Each structure stands twice: as C-alpha cells, then as structure tokens.
Amino acid sequence: MALTITGLSKTYPNGVHALKNISLTIGNNMFGLLGPNGAGKSTLMRTIATLQEPDSGTIFLDGIDVLQQKDAVRQTLGYLPQEFGVYPKMSALDMLSHLAVMKGITNAGERKEIVEALLNQTNLWAFRKKALSTYSGGMKQRFGIAQALLGKPRLIIVDEPTAGLDPAERNRFLNLLSSIGRDVTVILSTHIVEDVRELCPRMAIIAAGELLLEGAPSEALAALNGKIWSKVVATDDELRALESELRVISSHLVAGQHEIRVFADSAPGEGFRAVDSGLEDVYFLNLSSQSAAKAAN
Known part of the structure; x- marks a missing residue:
C-alpha cells in the first residue's frame, strides 16, 4: 500500500498557512509525523481523512483519489483524532456495536464477533460493560483504536494519541500501536519525539506548515x-x-x-x-x- 501526497497546501481564512506545498510518500509501515504544536500535522491528518479540503495538491491511496473519491477512502480508513466524541453513559460494548453498525457491519452475529475481538485486542474486555465516562485517558485512547479498527482498515491515522497519558498508559498504548502496525499502515502524528523513536522505521518532520525532513530515523541519526x-x-x-x-x-x-x-x-x-x-x-x-x-x- 502507498499513500502519495503531492504539493498539498492549505491557508485558513485567518491567514494561517497551515500547509505549504507538502509532498510525502508513505509506504506499508509505521510512519511518524513529528512536529511542534501548530506545525500543521492535524491539518494534514484531517485532509488525508477526507474531513477538509486543501487549497491545492493531490493525495492518492493505492490509486484512489482521496480528494475526489471520499467514500472509497473511508471504507479503507481508520481514524483516531486528537479528540473524539463518545456517548459518556454508554458502555464500551454498546458504543462499539453502535459504531460497527454505522461502519456497515449490519449482521448481528458478525458484529458481535468483531466487537468482542476488538475489545480483547485492546485489553478492554474486562471493562466492556463500564460507562465510557469512567475510563482513564489511556483506556479512552485504546477504545479509540478499537473503533478505528472497525471494518479492517488498511490505513490508520492517529493524531497526538499519547498526549496527556501517564507513563504506564503511554507504554500500553504504544505496545498496542506496534502490534497493529505489523498488519496495516499507521500514521502516527505527534510532537513527542520518543513515540516516533520507539515505533517508526520512517518519519517526517513538519513545522510551520513546511516539510523539513523525510526518511529513516536511523539515517538521520x-x-x-x-x-x-x-x-x-x-x-x-x-x-x-x-x-x-x-x-x-x-x-x-x-x-x-x-x-x-x-x-x-x-x-x-x-x-x-x-x-x-x-x-x-x-x-x-x-x-x-x-x-x-x-x-x-
């Protein structure tokens, strides 16, 4: 699988140049997008996730025109934004089942099997009947990964997933991401250098909307x-x-x-x-x- 971004630019109405002619090629691996807060990372992630339009440029995912064929992209995409909304009084089990229906998994037996497997994969099975409002930050992020994995996506985008997590929760979450990254392409957008160092065989650095570096961390070192x-x-x-x-x-x-x-x-x-x-x-x-x-x- 290959994600090819060419000449992507975005300027907001307030004059902020969020992206400046960004070109990247992301292969089938765990890819780290590193940069300070306000660098343009979230703008790039939202654009890849079909949630906003750039001013110029193209994005192709295995021959799919991301900017023109949004429904086709969404069928193969899992997305964990910086902040994602849930119904706080619902249990993880019920919420994930609800999201599975929205993802098109309408067969009850199939849905039950998928939801239970994902709750086990993200180590949330023991807490499946608890309200999401009672979850810790790390548990909420693991639930976010569970919902991102619905529909067996080939590309998963996670935006600042470890910000605010304590060290133990961060380690659990990174271990989960690492296991997922063996089977699908994961783009990890973060300002935390250690996350990229520990997980990603390839990376890019972006700041003030500009691409500063792309390559293997080992080569840069x-x-x-x-x-x-x-x-x-x-x-x-x-x-x-x-x-x-x-x-x-x-x-x-x-x-x-x-x-x-x-x-x-x-x-x-x-x-x-x-x-x-x-x-x-x-x-x-x-x-x-x-x-x-x-x-x-």
Missing part, C-alpha cells in the same frame, strides 16, 4: 554522529553568550543548571564533551535550521 557536543553551563549570561556564538540546538535543566547540546563538526570549546546523537537532536536541529533560514530572510 547517522548523519549527526560525532557532531553533537554537550556542556553544563553555570550562569544565564554564559548560556546567552554561547547561544550567540555556537549552534546551540537545545538546552534543558539538570540540577538547576543548563545542559546545552551544540551541533559542530569539531569540539566547539573548553568543557564540551562529545555525546551520542538522539532523535531529539535531529528534531531540534531541523527546527533551528528553519528558524535561522527565516531570520536570514
């Missing part, structure tokens, strides 16, 4: 080998001085002091040590490159 340097900075003044002199791509607090990470071909100065590159470095380097390019213009 290999390109940074020997070029990431770290130093703990004692004062804010020293931090600002280094930021003005060097390519500081990120900083975070360690015991109240700033630990900075710098991109450089060789040791950038006294006190710096070479460190292994991580996907977070790839992410922040691409964002900083985009910011620098805009500042230069």
Whole structure:
C-alpha cells in the first residue's frame, strides 16, 4: 500500500498557512509525523481523512483519489483524532456495536464477533460493560483504536494519541500501536519525539506548515554522529553568550543548571564533551535550521 501526497497546501481564512506545498510518500509501515504544536500535522491528518479540503495538491491511496473519491477512502480508513466524541453513559460494548453498525457491519452475529475481538485486542474486555465516562485517558485512547479498527482498515491515522497519558498508559498504548502496525499502515502524528523513536522505521518532520525532513530515523541519526557536543553551563549570561556564538540546538535543566547540546563538526570549546546523537537532536536541529533560514530572510 502507498499513500502519495503531492504539493498539498492549505491557508485558513485567518491567514494561517497551515500547509505549504507538502509532498510525502508513505509506504506499508509505521510512519511518524513529528512536529511542534501548530506545525500543521492535524491539518494534514484531517485532509488525508477526507474531513477538509486543501487549497491545492493531490493525495492518492493505492490509486484512489482521496480528494475526489471520499467514500472509497473511508471504507479503507481508520481514524483516531486528537479528540473524539463518545456517548459518556454508554458502555464500551454498546458504543462499539453502535459504531460497527454505522461502519456497515449490519449482521448481528458478525458484529458481535468483531466487537468482542476488538475489545480483547485492546485489553478492554474486562471493562466492556463500564460507562465510557469512567475510563482513564489511556483506556479512552485504546477504545479509540478499537473503533478505528472497525471494518479492517488498511490505513490508520492517529493524531497526538499519547498526549496527556501517564507513563504506564503511554507504554500500553504504544505496545498496542506496534502490534497493529505489523498488519496495516499507521500514521502516527505527534510532537513527542520518543513515540516516533520507539515505533517508526520512517518519519517526517513538519513545522510551520513546511516539510523539513523525510526518511529513516536511523539515517538521520547517522548523519549527526560525532557532531553533537554537550556542556553544563553555570550562569544565564554564559548560556546567552554561547547561544550567540555556537549552534546551540537545545538546552534543558539538570540540577538547576543548563545542559546545552551544540551541533559542530569539531569540539566547539573548553568543557564540551562529545555525546551520542538522539532523535531529539535531529528534531531540534531541523527546527533551528528553519528558524535561522527565516531570520536570514
């Protein structure tokens, strides 16, 4: 299966350029779409899911024109948006059965078998008769995956699925996504770098509506080998001085002091040590490159 996006652009009436000539090819694997909040990820996901129109561009899914043949796309698509509505007083069992009917699964015996299998697959069988309003955040997301799997879709889109989940719920959800990704194509849209690093053999980085990088995380990491340097900075003044002199791509607090990470071909100065590159470095380097390019213009 292949999803081919070509020249996709979208500007909202308020003037926000959500997508700027985006072109991507997504094959049969778990694909990570990484970017900060407001990057345009949700706009892209909603467009692929036939929920809104772009200003220009095309999307094809295995020969199906996504923008023109919406009903055909919906028959093969599962979608978990950032926020999805449910009837809070309904049980998971009843709600999933109701959604199955809406998905066209009208045979009662077949529907019962499918619904029970999905509740087991998402580890919700023990809670099937509980009202959805009583579910934790992680359980609601797993229910969201169950409804997305109705109809045996070939393409599943999940938009910021682990935001707000505690570490244990996040791990359970990622394990579920990983098992699903062996059989269908899953597009994981997120701002959480770890989600992409743990799950996705291919990825893209998008920010301010622009595609900054597409490829395998391993290849992006290999390109940074020997070029990431770290130093703990004692004062804010020293931090600002280094930021003005060097390519500081990120900083975070360690015991109240700033630990900075710098991109450089060789040791950038006294006190710096070479460190292994991580996907977070790839992410922040691409964002900083985009910011620098805009500042230069």
